[in-house]
Amino acid sequence: MEQLSVKDLPYIKITDFMAAIGREPVRKDGKLRVYDAPYNCADLYRSYGIETKDMPTCVVDTVSNSWYDSQYKSYGLSGNLFHLVGTMFDSYDRDLESRYMLDVMNDYIRKNTIQLCPIPRVRFEQQGNILCMVFTPQEISFKEFLIEDGYKATKTEGNLTYYSYDGRWSKDNHPDVVIDNQKGLWVDQHSGKNMGIADLISIIIGEDSYSDILWYIAEVMEGKEVIKEIGPEGMKIEPVKQKLDALSLEQAPSCSKPKIRL
Structure with missing residues (x-):
């Protein structure tokens, strides 16, 4: 490892x-x-x-x-x-x-083998007037995440599948991804290292925060966008926006994807 x-x-x-x-x-x-x-x-x-x-x-x-x-x-x-x-x-x-x-x-781990916990499956749940992010111990499919985030498979060679971003947002922060289908990881074409889903999301959103990474996963997998803000009254989560797939291409904004803000 x-x-x-x-x-x-x-x-x-x-x-x-x-x-x-x-x-x-x-x-x-x-x-x-x-x-x-x-x-x-x-x-x-x-x-x-x-x-x-x-x-x-x-x-x-x-x-x-x-x-x-x-x-x-x-x-x-x-x-x-x-x-x-x-x-x-x-x-x-x-x-x-x-x-x-x-x-x-x-x-x-130099002498022992360990297996990390899978990235938790996340979903949003309305509890009264509060929108909560709920975690369940199910592993997220890397391929499923890529498709939901706007990636499309371009070709498959052996155990490797190549994906390129084809979504509605700017491609600048969405690098091309090569998935090792056996390991369930993506191969960084610059370093050759196997990377996890959190590494890819960190590049996309420009943040290393574990919380921000999980919120992005939740937004993508649930098809929703949530804005978190801290005010004098504490944490406030604005109403969930409807799934962006409902927008026509003419309605879809052309600006880069907004980051989660605290």
Whole structure:
């Protein structure tokens, strides 16, 4: 496996991370794995005699790829892998967490094989007056995404299929893509490296943000465009625009595709 990058971090399985830092489950219960906690409570709680370090209270849910402390979950000891690493360092410096995870995991995969979690399937769901983005653990088909985003297959040679952007928006940020049908990845024709869907989206939208990448996937797969704005009242999501396929070619705007803005 090639070296992991920052874009791979959200897809690392917590069980693989635990193995990388030398932790093995002390108990298995269906989808749950119980570990001796690699963290301790914040100083505030330890002053009251609450200790978690090396206690068998760290529970990992292998389906949702999340964790919680079975005794002190109410103290905020739960979340994803970033939350776990932040708790270990008693810090919420995202750069520090990312560097540590990359160092640990890239050292681990030199001798071990891991499989990253698939990019989650996303959809929009109206909950009252709030539009929510919902994630389900289904892998997105790279080919399906390309077609929905406006790409068309131009030719197939062996295991490789060539795609070129033929959508309504500017082609400037939509590079031609060669898909390796066996690996389900695209081949960067400049470096020759196999790349994932997140790498392609990062080029298209000009952003590395995991949140922006997922929002773009949701917009493309649902055929909707959502604008997120932060105001004094907090997060506001404007009404969803109807699927652009309903527009005629004359109505379709000729400007470049607007980026998601915060």
